[in-house]
Amino acid sequence: MSFFKRLKDKFTTSTENQKTEELEQEQQSELDVEQSQTSEEPQEKVKQPKKLKEADFDDDGLISIEDFEEIEAQQLGAKFRAGLEKSRENFQEQLNNLIARYRKVDEDFFEALEEMLITADVGFNTVMELVEELRNEAQRRNISETEDLREVIVEKIVDIYHQDDEHSEIMNIENEGLNVILMVGVNGVGKTTTIGKLAHRYQAEGKKVMLAAGDTFRAGAIEQLKLWGERVGVEVMSQKEGSDPAAVMYDAINAAKSKGVDILICDTAGRLQNKSNLMNELEKVKRVIGRAVPEAPHEVLLCLDATTGQNALSQAKSFKDVTNVTGIVLTKLDGTAKGGIVLAIRNELKIPVKYVGLGEKLDDLQPFNPESYVYGLFADMIEQNVDETEASDDHTDNMDVRNEGNKDEPK
Protein backbone atom coordinates (compact mmCIF):
# COMPACT_ATOMS: atom_id res chain seq x y z
CA MET A 1 0.00 0.00 0.00
CA SER A 2 1.34 3.45 -0.81
CA PHE A 3 2.34 5.76 2.00
CA PHE A 4 -0.37 8.30 1.11
CA LYS A 5 -3.03 5.62 1.00
CA ARG A 6 -1.99 4.35 4.42
CA LEU A 7 -2.18 7.86 5.92
CA LYS A 8 -5.52 8.51 4.29
CA ASP A 9 -6.98 5.22 5.51
CA LYS A 10 -5.68 5.80 9.00
CA PHE A 11 -6.62 9.40 9.63
CA THR A 12 -9.54 10.18 7.35
CA THR A 13 -13.13 9.41 8.13
CA SER A 14 -14.10 5.97 6.83
CA THR A 15 -15.52 5.91 3.30
CA GLU A 16 -18.88 4.62 4.43
CA ASN A 17 -19.26 7.47 6.84
CA GLN A 18 -17.94 9.92 4.30
CA LYS A 19 -20.61 8.84 1.85
CA THR A 20 -23.44 9.51 4.27
CA GLU A 21 -21.78 12.79 5.11
CA GLU A 22 -21.48 13.72 1.46
CA LEU A 23 -25.13 12.90 1.01
CA GLU A 24 -26.04 15.00 4.02
CA GLN A 25 -23.83 17.75 2.71
CA GLU A 26 -25.47 17.61 -0.72
CA GLN A 27 -28.90 17.81 0.81
CA GLN A 28 -27.72 20.66 2.98
CA SER A 29 -26.22 22.54 0.05
CA GLU A 30 -29.42 22.07 -1.91
CA LEU A 31 -31.17 23.65 1.01
CA ASP A 32 -28.58 26.39 1.12
CA VAL A 33 -29.08 27.10 -2.56
CA GLU A 34 -32.79 27.24 -2.07
CA GLN A 35 -32.39 29.60 0.80
CA SER A 36 -29.85 31.88 -0.77
CA GLN A 37 -28.65 32.07 -4.33
CA THR A 38 -25.80 34.36 -3.40
CA SER A 39 -23.20 32.00 -1.98
CA GLU A 40 -20.81 31.23 -4.80
CA GLU A 41 -17.97 29.41 -3.14
CA PRO A 42 -18.52 25.81 -2.14
CA GLN A 43 -18.21 25.27 1.57
CA GLU A 44 -15.16 23.29 2.60
CA LYS A 45 -16.20 19.86 3.72
CA VAL A 46 -15.61 19.48 7.43
CA LYS A 47 -14.82 15.89 8.23
CA GLN A 48 -16.10 14.44 11.47
CA PRO A 49 -14.63 11.33 13.07
CA LYS A 50 -16.53 8.09 12.62
CA LYS A 51 -19.73 7.92 14.60
CA LEU A 52 -20.43 4.75 16.51
CA LYS A 53 -23.14 2.46 15.23
CA GLU A 54 -24.78 -0.48 16.95
CA ALA A 55 -22.75 -2.90 14.85
CA ASP A 56 -19.53 -1.52 16.34
CA PHE A 57 -20.32 -2.99 19.72
CA ASP A 58 -19.59 -6.60 20.63
CA ASP A 59 -22.15 -8.88 22.26
CA ASP A 60 -21.03 -7.72 25.68
CA GLY A 61 -21.85 -4.15 24.74
CA LEU A 62 -18.17 -3.14 24.55
CA ILE A 63 -16.58 -1.56 21.55
CA SER A 64 -13.81 -3.64 19.96
CA ILE A 65 -10.19 -2.55 20.29
CA GLU A 66 -9.87 -2.23 16.51
CA ASP A 67 -12.86 0.08 16.31
CA PHE A 68 -11.64 2.06 19.27
CA GLU A 69 -8.20 2.53 17.70
CA GLU A 70 -9.76 3.46 14.38
CA ILE A 71 -11.92 6.11 16.00
CA GLU A 72 -9.00 7.41 18.03
CA ALA A 73 -6.80 7.76 14.94
CA GLN A 74 -9.58 9.54 13.07
CA GLN A 75 -10.13 11.94 15.94
CA LEU A 76 -6.41 12.61 16.06
CA GLY A 77 -6.41 13.15 12.28
CA ALA A 78 -9.29 15.60 12.57
CA LYS A 79 -7.52 17.50 15.38
CA PHE A 80 -4.25 17.84 13.49
CA ARG A 81 -6.10 18.70 10.32
CA ALA A 82 -7.94 21.54 12.05
CA GLY A 83 -4.98 22.77 14.09
CA LEU A 84 -2.56 22.84 11.18
CA GLU A 85 -4.92 24.55 8.76
CA LYS A 86 -2.79 27.67 8.36
CA SER A 87 0.39 25.68 7.85
CA ARG A 88 -1.34 23.31 5.47
CA GLU A 89 -2.60 26.10 3.24
CA ASN A 90 0.92 27.43 3.11
CA PHE A 91 2.75 24.11 2.59
CA GLN A 92 0.34 22.71 0.00
CA GLU A 93 0.14 25.89 -2.02
CA GLN A 94 3.89 26.37 -2.08
CA LEU A 95 4.55 22.76 -3.00
CA ASN A 96 1.93 22.84 -5.77
CA ASN A 97 3.48 26.01 -7.14
CA LEU A 98 6.94 24.49 -7.11
CA ILE A 99 5.81 21.33 -8.86
CA ALA A 100 3.95 23.34 -11.50
CA ARG A 101 6.89 25.68 -12.06
CA TYR A 102 9.64 23.06 -12.21
CA ARG A 103 8.20 20.07 -13.97
CA LYS A 104 11.50 18.24 -14.18
CA VAL A 105 13.51 17.10 -11.19
CA ASP A 106 16.74 19.06 -11.36
CA GLU A 107 19.05 21.16 -9.19
CA ASP A 108 16.88 24.27 -9.68
CA PHE A 109 13.91 22.41 -8.26
CA PHE A 110 15.85 21.20 -5.24
CA GLU A 111 17.17 24.67 -4.54
CA ALA A 112 13.70 26.17 -4.72
CA LEU A 113 12.44 23.41 -2.42
CA GLU A 114 15.22 24.17 0.07
CA GLU A 115 14.23 27.81 0.07
CA MET A 116 10.57 26.98 0.59
CA LEU A 117 11.31 24.71 3.56
CA ILE A 118 13.68 27.18 5.20
CA THR A 119 11.02 29.90 4.90
CA ALA A 120 8.58 27.52 6.60
CA ASP A 121 10.88 27.36 9.67
CA VAL A 122 12.07 23.80 9.08
CA GLY A 123 15.59 24.90 10.05
CA PHE A 124 18.67 25.11 7.85
CA ASN A 125 20.46 21.89 8.83
CA THR A 126 17.29 19.84 8.73
CA VAL A 127 16.43 21.17 5.28
CA MET A 128 19.90 20.36 3.95
CA GLU A 129 19.63 16.83 5.30
CA LEU A 130 16.10 16.34 4.00
CA VAL A 131 16.79 17.61 0.50
CA GLU A 132 19.99 15.57 0.25
CA GLU A 133 17.94 12.48 1.07
CA LEU A 134 15.46 13.48 -1.63
CA ARG A 135 18.20 13.92 -4.22
CA ASN A 136 19.45 10.41 -3.48
CA GLU A 137 16.01 8.90 -3.50
CA ALA A 138 15.08 10.57 -6.80
CA GLN A 139 18.26 9.24 -8.34
CA ARG A 140 17.87 5.78 -6.88
CA ARG A 141 14.28 5.45 -8.05
CA ASN A 142 14.91 7.25 -11.30
CA ILE A 143 12.23 9.87 -10.68
CA SER A 144 12.38 12.58 -13.31
CA GLU A 145 9.01 14.35 -12.91
CA THR A 146 8.57 16.59 -9.87
CA GLU A 147 4.95 15.41 -9.73
CA ASP A 148 6.21 11.95 -8.78
CA LEU A 149 8.20 13.35 -5.86
CA ARG A 150 5.18 14.47 -3.80
CA GLU A 151 4.84 11.29 -1.84
CA VAL A 152 8.61 10.88 -1.39
CA ILE A 153 8.86 14.37 0.09
CA VAL A 154 6.16 13.71 2.70
CA GLU A 155 7.55 10.26 3.48
CA LYS A 156 11.04 11.67 3.99
CA ILE A 157 9.72 14.22 6.46
CA VAL A 158 8.47 11.35 8.62
CA ASP A 159 11.74 9.44 8.13
CA ILE A 160 13.87 12.36 9.14
CA TYR A 161 11.81 12.68 12.28
CA HIS A 162 12.10 9.00 13.13
CA GLN A 163 15.76 8.49 12.32
CA ASP A 164 16.96 8.78 15.87
CA ASP A 165 14.78 6.35 17.73
CA GLU A 166 16.04 6.97 21.23
CA HIS A 167 13.83 10.07 21.35
CA SER A 168 10.48 8.92 22.51
CA GLU A 169 7.27 10.91 22.36
CA ILE A 170 5.91 8.84 25.24
CA MET A 171 5.71 10.46 28.67
CA ASN A 172 7.73 8.93 31.46
CA ILE A 173 4.82 8.32 33.82
CA GLU A 174 4.78 5.41 36.25
CA ASN A 175 1.61 3.64 37.25
CA GLU A 176 2.69 3.41 40.88
CA GLY A 177 3.49 6.28 43.22
CA LEU A 178 3.70 10.02 42.73
CA ASN A 179 4.85 11.40 39.38
CA VAL A 180 6.07 14.98 39.15
CA ILE A 181 6.01 17.05 35.96
CA LEU A 182 7.82 20.38 35.92
CA MET A 183 6.69 22.92 33.33
CA VAL A 184 9.30 25.50 32.25
CA GLY A 185 9.53 28.21 29.59
CA VAL A 186 9.51 32.00 29.14
CA ASN A 187 6.47 34.19 29.84
CA GLY A 188 3.47 33.89 27.58
CA VAL A 189 4.42 30.67 25.78
CA GLY A 190 1.46 28.80 27.25
CA LYS A 191 2.78 27.00 30.33
CA THR A 192 -0.23 27.58 32.56
CA THR A 193 -2.72 26.81 29.77
CA THR A 194 -0.83 23.61 28.95
CA ILE A 195 -0.91 22.56 32.61
CA GLY A 196 -4.70 22.96 32.58
CA LYS A 197 -5.00 20.89 29.40
CA LEU A 198 -2.61 18.21 30.69
CA ALA A 199 -4.50 17.96 33.98
CA HIS A 200 -7.70 17.48 31.98
CA ARG A 201 -6.07 14.72 29.89
CA TYR A 202 -4.69 12.77 32.83
CA GLN A 203 -7.88 13.14 34.77
CA ALA A 204 -9.84 11.74 31.86
CA GLU A 205 -7.47 8.76 31.98
CA GLY A 206 -8.52 8.20 35.57
CA LYS A 207 -5.44 9.66 37.27
CA LYS A 208 -5.59 11.77 40.40
CA VAL A 209 -4.00 15.10 39.50
CA MET A 210 -2.81 18.06 41.58
CA LEU A 211 -1.27 21.36 40.49
CA ALA A 212 1.42 23.47 42.19
CA ALA A 213 1.44 27.23 41.63
CA GLY A 214 5.20 27.69 41.34
CA ASP A 215 5.01 30.93 39.34
CA THR A 216 5.01 33.19 42.37
CA PHE A 217 6.68 35.99 40.45
CA ARG A 218 4.21 37.20 37.85
CA ALA A 219 1.16 39.05 39.15
CA GLY A 220 -1.98 37.02 38.57
CA ALA A 221 -0.18 33.79 37.74
CA ILE A 222 -1.42 32.01 40.87
CA GLU A 223 -5.01 33.08 40.26
CA GLN A 224 -4.78 31.93 36.65
CA LEU A 225 -3.68 28.44 37.71
CA LYS A 226 -6.41 28.29 40.35
CA LEU A 227 -8.95 29.09 37.66
CA TRP A 228 -7.71 26.21 35.55
CA GLY A 229 -7.90 23.99 38.63
CA GLU A 230 -11.54 24.93 39.10
CA ARG A 231 -12.36 24.45 35.45
CA VAL A 232 -10.80 20.99 35.32
CA GLY A 233 -11.76 20.02 38.86
CA VAL A 234 -8.32 19.43 40.40
CA GLU A 235 -6.76 20.79 43.56
CA VAL A 236 -4.20 23.60 43.31
CA MET A 237 -1.53 24.06 46.00
CA SER A 238 -0.36 27.66 46.32
CA GLN A 239 1.22 30.24 48.60
CA LYS A 240 1.13 34.00 48.35
CA GLU A 241 2.72 35.97 45.54
CA GLY A 242 6.44 36.45 45.97
CA SER A 243 7.05 33.36 48.10
CA ASP A 244 9.86 30.93 47.36
CA PRO A 245 8.80 28.55 44.55
CA ALA A 246 10.86 25.76 46.12
CA ALA A 247 8.79 26.08 49.29
CA VAL A 248 5.59 25.87 47.23
CA MET A 249 6.85 22.67 45.63
CA TYR A 250 7.87 21.21 48.97
CA ASP A 251 4.41 21.74 50.45
CA ALA A 252 2.70 20.56 47.30
CA ILE A 253 4.67 17.33 47.23
CA ASN A 254 3.84 16.56 50.85
CA ALA A 255 0.16 17.25 50.22
CA ALA A 256 0.24 15.14 47.04
CA LYS A 257 1.85 12.24 48.89
CA SER A 258 -0.63 12.30 51.73
CA LYS A 259 -3.61 12.51 49.37
CA GLY A 260 -2.46 9.69 47.11
CA VAL A 261 -2.03 11.90 44.04
CA ASP A 262 -0.73 10.18 40.88
CA ILE A 263 0.50 13.23 39.01
CA LEU A 264 1.63 16.59 40.36
CA ILE A 265 2.15 19.24 37.68
CA CYS A 266 4.24 22.24 38.72
CA ASP A 267 4.01 25.69 37.17
CA THR A 268 7.14 27.88 37.23
CA ALA A 269 7.96 31.51 36.53
CA GLY A 270 9.23 32.20 33.07
CA ARG A 271 11.92 34.78 33.24
CA LEU A 272 14.96 34.22 31.14
CA GLN A 273 16.44 37.71 31.17
CA ASN A 274 18.73 36.73 33.95
CA LYS A 275 19.99 33.28 33.19
CA SER A 276 21.91 32.65 36.40
CA ASN A 277 18.89 33.60 38.49
CA LEU A 278 16.68 31.25 36.57
CA MET A 279 19.26 28.54 36.83
CA ASN A 280 19.51 28.91 40.61
CA GLU A 281 15.77 28.91 40.99
CA LEU A 282 15.18 25.89 38.76
CA GLU A 283 18.06 24.02 40.35
CA LYS A 284 16.64 24.62 43.81
CA VAL A 285 13.14 23.57 42.74
CA LYS A 286 14.49 20.43 41.14
CA ARG A 287 16.59 19.61 44.18
CA VAL A 288 13.59 19.92 46.48
CA ILE A 289 11.47 17.76 44.19
CA GLY A 290 14.21 15.16 43.77
CA ARG A 291 14.86 14.87 47.48
CA ALA A 292 11.17 14.35 48.26
CA VAL A 293 10.48 11.85 45.48
CA PRO A 294 13.32 9.74 44.11
CA GLU A 295 13.59 9.97 40.29
CA ALA A 296 11.46 13.13 40.26
CA PRO A 297 10.88 15.26 38.34
CA HIS A 298 9.83 12.52 35.93
CA GLU A 299 9.47 15.04 33.14
CA VAL A 300 10.78 18.57 32.68
CA LEU A 301 8.65 19.91 29.85
CA LEU A 302 9.76 23.03 28.02
CA CYS A 303 6.93 25.06 26.51
CA LEU A 304 7.77 26.81 23.25
CA ASP A 305 5.49 29.09 21.26
CA ALA A 306 5.43 27.91 17.63
CA THR A 307 4.54 31.38 16.37
CA THR A 308 7.91 32.74 17.53
CA GLY A 309 9.77 30.63 14.98
CA GLN A 310 13.54 30.55 15.23
CA ASN A 311 13.34 32.49 18.48
CA ALA A 312 11.80 29.40 20.04
CA LEU A 313 14.92 27.48 19.06
CA SER A 314 17.22 29.89 20.84
CA GLN A 315 15.00 29.84 23.94
CA ALA A 316 15.23 26.08 23.92
CA LYS A 317 19.02 26.25 23.75
CA SER A 318 19.13 28.54 26.79
CA PHE A 319 16.84 26.30 28.82
CA LYS A 320 18.76 23.24 27.78
CA ASP A 321 21.85 24.88 29.26
CA VAL A 322 20.28 25.47 32.64
CA THR A 323 18.11 22.44 33.17
CA ASN A 324 17.70 18.90 31.92
CA VAL A 325 14.70 19.28 29.60
CA THR A 326 13.10 15.90 28.84
CA GLY A 327 10.49 17.00 26.34
CA ILE A 328 9.00 19.90 24.42
CA VAL A 329 5.43 21.12 24.34
CA LEU A 330 5.04 23.17 21.20
CA THR A 331 2.08 25.49 21.73
CA LYS A 332 0.05 27.65 19.34
CA LEU A 333 0.82 25.53 16.30
CA ASP A 334 -2.65 26.56 15.16
CA GLY A 335 -1.50 30.17 15.07
CA THR A 336 1.31 29.81 12.58
CA ALA A 337 1.62 29.02 8.88
CA LYS A 338 5.18 27.91 9.53
CA GLY A 339 4.54 24.51 11.06
CA GLY A 340 8.00 23.36 9.98
CA ILE A 341 9.36 24.51 13.34
CA VAL A 342 8.47 21.06 14.72
CA LEU A 343 11.17 19.48 12.57
CA ALA A 344 13.76 22.10 13.43
CA ILE A 345 13.19 21.58 17.14
CA ARG A 346 13.36 17.83 16.93
CA ASN A 347 16.44 17.73 14.74
CA GLU A 348 18.51 20.59 16.02
CA LEU A 349 17.84 20.20 19.72
CA LYS A 350 17.57 16.42 19.90
CA ILE A 351 14.71 16.77 22.36
CA PRO A 352 11.44 15.02 21.55
CA VAL A 353 8.27 17.05 21.01
CA LYS A 354 5.84 15.33 23.38
CA TYR A 355 2.74 17.46 22.92
CA VAL A 356 1.52 20.11 20.54
CA GLY A 357 -0.99 22.85 21.27
CA LEU A 358 -3.51 23.03 18.44
CA GLY A 359 -5.88 25.62 19.91
CA GLU A 360 -7.13 27.18 23.12
CA LYS A 361 -9.76 24.60 24.08
CA LEU A 362 -9.23 21.99 26.79
CA ASP A 363 -8.86 19.11 24.35
CA ASP A 364 -6.57 20.98 21.97
CA LEU A 365 -3.39 19.59 23.51
CA GLN A 366 -2.48 16.45 21.57
CA PRO A 367 0.36 13.96 21.84
CA PHE A 368 2.78 14.55 19.02
CA ASN A 369 3.35 11.97 16.37
CA PRO A 370 5.10 12.57 13.03
CA GLU A 371 2.45 10.79 10.96
CA SER A 372 -0.49 12.76 12.29
CA TYR A 373 1.67 15.85 11.86
CA VAL A 374 2.38 15.29 8.14
CA TYR A 375 -1.26 14.32 7.66
CA GLY A 376 -2.22 17.69 9.15
CA LEU A 377 0.28 19.44 6.91
CA PHE A 378 -0.76 17.79 3.64
CA ALA A 379 -4.23 16.24 4.18
CA ASP A 380 -5.98 17.64 1.09
CA MET A 381 -3.02 16.82 -1.14
CA ILE A 382 -2.81 13.27 0.25
CA GLU A 383 -6.51 12.63 -0.25
CA GLN A 384 -6.59 14.11 -3.72
CA ASN A 385 -3.54 12.11 -4.71
CA VAL A 386 -5.03 8.83 -3.46
CA ASP A 387 -8.37 9.55 -5.15
CA GLU A 388 -6.66 10.32 -8.44
CA THR A 389 -4.54 7.17 -8.26
CA GLU A 390 -7.60 5.07 -7.50
CA ALA A 391 -9.56 6.67 -10.33
CA SER A 392 -6.77 6.02 -12.81
CA ASP A 393 -6.43 2.43 -11.53
CA ASP A 394 -10.16 1.94 -12.13
CA HIS A 395 -9.71 3.38 -15.57
CA THR A 396 -6.85 0.95 -16.30
CA ASP A 397 -8.96 -1.94 -14.98
CA ASN A 398 -11.74 -0.97 -17.38
CA MET A 399 -9.26 -0.82 -20.23
CA ASP A 400 -8.06 -4.31 -19.30
CA VAL A 401 -11.60 -5.62 -19.42
CA ARG A 402 -12.08 -4.05 -22.82
CA ASN A 403 -8.78 -5.44 -24.08
CA GLU A 404 -9.74 -8.84 -22.82
CA GLY A 405 -12.94 -8.67 -24.79
CA ASN A 406 -10.90 -7.89 -27.85
CA LYS A 407 -8.21 -10.44 -27.36
CA ASP A 408 -9.44 -12.84 -30.06
CA GLU A 409 -9.60 -10.12 -32.64
CA PRO A 410 -6.69 -9.92 -35.07
CA LYS A 411 -4.14 -7.27 -34.12
Ligand SMILES: Nc1nc2c(ncn2[C@@H]2O[C@H](COP(=O)(O)OP(=O)(O)O)[C@@H](O)[C@H]2O)c(=O)[nH]1
Ligand atom coordinates in the same frame (compact mmCIF):
# COMPACT_ATOMS: atom_id res chain seq x y z
N1 LIG B 1 -4.12 29.50 19.87
C1 LIG B 1 -3.50 28.96 20.92
N2 LIG B 1 -3.30 29.72 22.02
C2 LIG B 1 -2.66 29.16 23.06
C3 LIG B 1 -2.20 27.82 23.04
N3 LIG B 1 -1.58 27.57 24.22
C4 LIG B 1 -1.66 28.71 24.94
N4 LIG B 1 -2.32 29.69 24.27
C5 LIG B 1 -2.59 31.06 24.70
O1 LIG B 1 -1.37 31.71 25.02
C6 LIG B 1 -1.59 32.72 26.02
C7 LIG B 1 -0.54 32.64 27.12
O2 LIG B 1 -0.71 31.44 27.82
P1 LIG B 1 -0.23 31.19 29.34
O3 LIG B 1 -0.60 29.79 29.66
O4 LIG B 1 -0.73 32.25 30.23
O5 LIG B 1 1.35 31.31 29.19
P2 LIG B 1 2.49 31.26 30.34
O6 LIG B 1 2.88 32.66 30.64
O7 LIG B 1 3.62 30.51 29.73
O8 LIG B 1 1.92 30.54 31.50
C8 LIG B 1 -3.00 32.50 26.50
O9 LIG B 1 -3.83 33.49 25.92
C9 LIG B 1 -3.39 31.14 25.97
O10 LIG B 1 -4.76 31.01 25.72
C10 LIG B 1 -2.41 27.04 21.84
O11 LIG B 1 -2.02 25.88 21.69
N5 LIG B 1 -3.07 27.68 20.81
Ligand SMILES: [Mg+2]
Ligand atom coordinates in the same frame (compact mmCIF):
# COMPACT_ATOMS: atom_id res chain seq x y z
MG1 LIG C 1 1.81 31.15 33.49
